[in-house]
Amino acid sequence: MHTDLVAALDIGGTKIAGALVDGDGSLLVRAQRPTPAREGAEAVMGSVDEVLGELMASPLWDRAGSVGIGSAGPVDAAAGTVSPVNVPGWRDFPLVERVHKTAGGLSVALVGDGVAMTAAEHWLGAARGYDNALCLVVSTGVGGGLVLGGTPRPGPSGNAGHIGHISVDLDGDPCPCGARGCVEGIASGPNIARRALENGWRPGPDGDATAAAVAVSARAGDPVAIASYERAAQALAAGIAATATLADLDIAVVGGGVAGAGDVLFVPLRRSLREYATLSYLRRLTVAPAVMGTDAGLVGAAAAAIALR
Amino acid sequence: MHTDLVAALDIGGTKIAGALVDGDGSLLVRAQRPTPAREGAEAVMGSVDEVLGELMASPLWDRAGSVGIGSAGPVDAAAGTVSPVNVPGWRDFPLVERVHKTAGGLSVALVGDGVAMTAAEHWLGAARGYDNALCLVVSTGVGGGLVLGGTPRPGPSGNAGHIGHISVDLDGDPCPCGARGCVEGIASGPNIARRALENGWRPGPDGDATAAAVAVSARAGDPVAIASYERAAQALAAGIAATATLADLDIAVVGGGVAGAGDVLFVPLRRSLREYATLSYLRRLTVAPAVMGTDAGLVGAAAAAIALR
Numbered sequence: 001m002h003t004d005l006v007a008a009l010d011i012g013g014t015k016i017a018g019a020l021v022d023g024d025g026s027l028l029v030r031a032q033r034p035t036p037a038r039e040g041a042e043a044v045m046g047s048v049d050e051v052l053g054e055l056m057a058s059p060l061w062d063r064a065g066s067v068g069i070g071s072a073g074p075v076d077a078a079a080g081t082v083s084p085v086n087v088p089g090w091r092d093f094p095l096v097e098r099v100h101k102t103a104g105g106l107s108v109a110l111v112g113d114g115v116a117m118t119a120a121e122h123w124l125g126a127a128r129g130y131d132n133a134l135c136l137v138v139s140t141g142v143g144g145g146l147v148l149g150g151t152p153r154p155g156p157s158g159n160a161g162h163i164g165h166i167s168v169d170l171d172g173d174p175c176p177c178g179a180r181g182c183v184e185g186i187a188s189g190p191n192i193a194r195r196a197l198e199n200g201w202r203p204g205p206d207g208d209a210t211a212a213a214v215a216v217s218a219r220a221g222d223p224v225a226i227a228s229y230e231r232a233a234q235a236l237a238a239g240i241a242a243t244a245t246l247a248d249l250d251i252a253v254v255g256g257g258v259a260g261a262g263d264v265l266f267v268p269l270r271r272s273l274r275e276y277a278t279l280s281y282l283r284r285l286t287v288a289p290a291v292m293g294t295d296a297g298l299v300g301a302a303a304a305a306i307a308l309r
Numbered sequence: 310m311h312t313d314l315v316a317a318l319d320i321g322g323t324k325i326a327g328a329l330v331d332g333d334g335s336l337l338v339r340a341q342r343p344t345p346a347r348e349g350a351e352a353v354m355g356s357v358d359e360v361l362g363e364l365m366a367s368p369l370w371d372r373a374g375s376v377g378i379g380s381a382g383p384v385d386a387a388a389g390t391v392s393p394v395n396v397p398g399w400r401d402f403p404l405v406e407r408v409h410k411t412a413g414g415l416s417v418a419l420v421g422d423g424v425a426m427t428a429a430e431h432w433l434g435a436a437r438g439y440d441n442a443l444c445l446v447v448s449t450g451v452g453g454g455l456v457l458g459g460t461p462r463p464g465p466s467g468n469a470g471h472i473g474h475i476s477v478d479l480d481g482d483p484c485p486c487g488a489r490g491c492v493e494g495i496a497s498g499p500n501i502a503r504r505a506l507e508n509g510w511r512p513g514p515d516g517d518a519t520a521a522a523v524a525v526s527a528r529a530g531d532p533v534a535i536a537s538y539e540r541a542a543q544a545l546a547a548g549i550a551a552t553a554t555l556a557d558l559d560i561a562v563v564g565g566g567v568a569g570a571g572d573v574l575f576v577p578l579r580r581s582l583r584e585y586a587t588l589s590y591l592r593r594l595t596v597a598p599a600v601m602g603t604d605a606g607l608v609g610a611a612a613a614a615i616a617l618r
Contacts, residue, residue: 074589083589132465146555148457155557156441157590166551167585168479170490170543178587179550181479234479241488242475246455246552248464276476278487280383280392281466 003065006305007055007103009048010297011071011095012113013037013086016044018051020060021302025124027295029058041089045098052102066107067099068305070116070297073143077110077158085141109304111145113137114161115154116300117255117292118145122152123303125292126253134243135290136163138236139256142184148247152303161243164188168238186235189258196228215261229261230268237272244277244285255290262289312374315614316364316412318357319606320380320404321422322346322395325353327360329369330611334433336604338367350398354407361411375416376408377614379425379606382452386419386467394450418613420454422446423470424463425609426564426601427454431461432612434601435562443552444599445472447545448565451493457556461612470552473497477547495544498567505537524570538570539577546581553586553594564599571598 005028010017016035019027031054033047055061072084080096096108111119118127118135127133133147142164146153154160164184165177172181185191189211196214201224203209204216217225240252252273259265270287277285292299314337319326325344328336340363342356364370381393389405405417420428427436427444436442442456451473455462463469473493474486481490494500498520505523510533512518513525526534549561561582568574579596586594601608 076590148462153457155590156559157557159588159590160555160557162554162588165588166554167547168476170477170547170585179585238476238479242551243555245471245475246469246555248466248469250465276479276488279468279471279474281385281464281468 003063005060005063005065006302007052007064007067007106008298008301008305009051009067009069009099010113010116010301011035011048011069011084012297013072013084016047016051017298018055019298019302020055020058020064021298023306025299025302027298029055029060031055035087037087039089041093044087044089048099049102052099056103064106066109066305066308067103068301068303069095069099069108069110070113070301070304071095071110073112073114073159073162075110075112075158077154078156080110082110107308109308111154111158111301111304112143112162113297114143115145115152115158116304117296118147118161118300119152119303120292120296120300121253121255121290122147124299125296126288126290127251130250132247132249133251133253134161134163134240134247134249135253135255136236137256138187138254138258139189142188146247163239163243166239166242168235168242183235183239187232187258192228192232192258195231196225199224199227201225201228211258212260215264218261218264229264232258233265233268234272237269238276240287241273241276241282244282245279248281249285251285252287253290254287255292255296259289312372314369314372314374315611316373316376316415317607317610317614318360318376318378318408319422319425319610320344320357320378320393321606322381322393325356325360326607327364328607328611329364329367329373330607332615334608334611336607338364338369340364344396346396348398350402353396353398357408358411361408365412373415375418375614375617376412377418377610377612378404378408379420379422379610379613380404382421382423382468382471384419384421384467386463387465389419391419416617418617420463420467420610420613421452421471422606423452424454424461424467425613426599426605427456427470427609428461428612429601429605429609430562430564430599431456433608434605435597435599436560439559441557441559442562443470443472443549443556443558444562444564445545446565447496447563447567448498451497455556472548472552475548475551477544477551492544492548496541496567501537501541501567504540505534508533508536510534510537520567521569524573527570527573538573541567542574542577543581546578547585549596550582550585550591553591554588557590558594560594561596562599563596564601564605568598
């Protein structure tokens with residue numbers, strides 16, 4: 001049997017997406033279900049099985065040689081389990097074993113969603129051709145992944161690059177993770193919106209109080225909205241600079257909903273990065289927006305499956 | 310010719326050490342000169358040549374197959390140049406080419422001193438058997454290096470793991486590097502002493518106002534001395550936790566003069582680390598004192614030379 005395809009699963013708190021993917025990263029067959037995130041473990045697994053079932057019903061399924069999973073974290077790649085923060089029913093859930101069984105015994109690779117996004121950007125996106133990269137997903141949370149020496153490096157647990165929970169403010173606000181001053185607590189979309197509201201920004205007539213609405217105000221010159229993005233950019237810059245200092249990076253790629261703010265985020269981000277990434281070997285460091293969009297999770301999960309070969 | 314040895318050079322702001330090293334990491338022949346750090350580039354290189362000359366005069370020299378250099382940083386491993394902060398006469402100094410010439414054409418490997426110490430601790434010391442490690446040198450400055458996936462990873466520039474200049478306090482005090490709130494600005498020996506003095510600690514009759522003297526006071530129960538070490542431990546913990554979160558580490562090994570404070574540093578360090586390293590995949594993270602002592606630089610430089618083979 002010629003197995004030139006892989007199956008990919010992208011598992012998040014909102015949706016479970018699947019695809020059959022070829023060696024060029026093209027998504028040939030797709031399936032999707034909402035994540036029943038408030039229900040029990042088997043209900044969530046039932047949705048995964050439905051997505052897999054739809055892929056298995058495709059005449060192309062016989063060409064799938066392995067399965068790659070990118071999952072909301074934390075994941076435990078060594079144990080093959082996942083405990084997504086936003087899916088309370090899954091704690092140390094043996095996802096690899098269950099998918100292996102449903103998928104008729106195919107090999108299964110598991111990585112965190114930040115690592116999957118990074119693999120996608122490195123394979124076909126903004127980090128292509130860079131041997132040492134950090135890719136960030138800045139949205140409801142802040143995740144990420146690393147490429148080192150030309151290869152995505154998920155680490156033994158599958159979570160490496162999780163920049164949202166490094167402290168850049170050691171005396172700062174407590175974070176739900178238990179630490180203080182984490183990047184996510186300053187730079188995530190909800191925190192950009194919260195800080196703007198706390199400092200007097202008010203949503204427009206449509207009542208939209210998200211970070212995207214704050215970005216619209218910032219673009220119109222609202223100083224409170226601008227300041228909230230600048231503070232997010234400062235925290236991201238400190239985190240990116242720390243990662244670049246530690247890992248000797250060439251590029252940081254920033255995606256996720258907050259990156260959709262464009263120059264409102266990237267102009268202060270590049271400025272702050274010059275302030276924090278000061279060592280001579282970081283002169284080459286560049287920042288670029290992510291380009292893979294919402295398919296990054298599936299493409300990255302496919303890359304993880306291909307790496308199994 | 311059977312080349313079962315390597316030559317190792319450890320270049321710092323105070324001394325230039327050299328050795329012939331066998332495949333077990335034993336130092337068979339040693340040589341050393343003070344670093345004429347205030348003199349010009351050729352005077353410093355003259356001392357390197359003298360150290361090499363002494364090694365080359367040994368009957369064992371013919372068995373040396375390559376040369377490894379661990380140098381005070383920053384280094385540029387790709388260009389083969391060094392610019393040690395404490396040796397102003399060397400800026401982008403072509404050390405690899407010069408040593409290659411002096412050493413009769415042997416291949417030369419160059420890494421930063423933090424990377425060299427890390428290679429030594431991983432080869433024969435406290436990080437032995439750990440596949441993912443950060444090793445720190447906490448003394449006048451704060452340096453470090455990484456082991457990832459079982460191999461020391463100096464990064465393309467040779468400086469990866471340089472934890473002293475990551476910001477853990479994004480609004481903190483300006484650092485000579487240009488950034489703010491760097492680990493080194495809080496946790497280095499001189500900063501431990503400065504903070505104690507600023508808060509009312511006074512040296513004893515011998516006038517010793519170093520971090521080592523502060524440690525003696527802390528061991529005797531002086532609350533200001535204890536607090537200064539606790540603050541250093543907190544900054545080191547935030548930096549170690551950040552590195553572990555990003556790189557998915559098994560162990561952090563702490564050496565350098567400040568680590569000589571023993572429990573005065575390690576007890577608050579382990580406590581603070583539990584506060585900052587909170588994610589589930591960091592549960593396995595341990596901290597250990599370095600064990601390789603002052604020969605770590607030479608042993609690590611030898612490891613870099615052996616890796617050339």
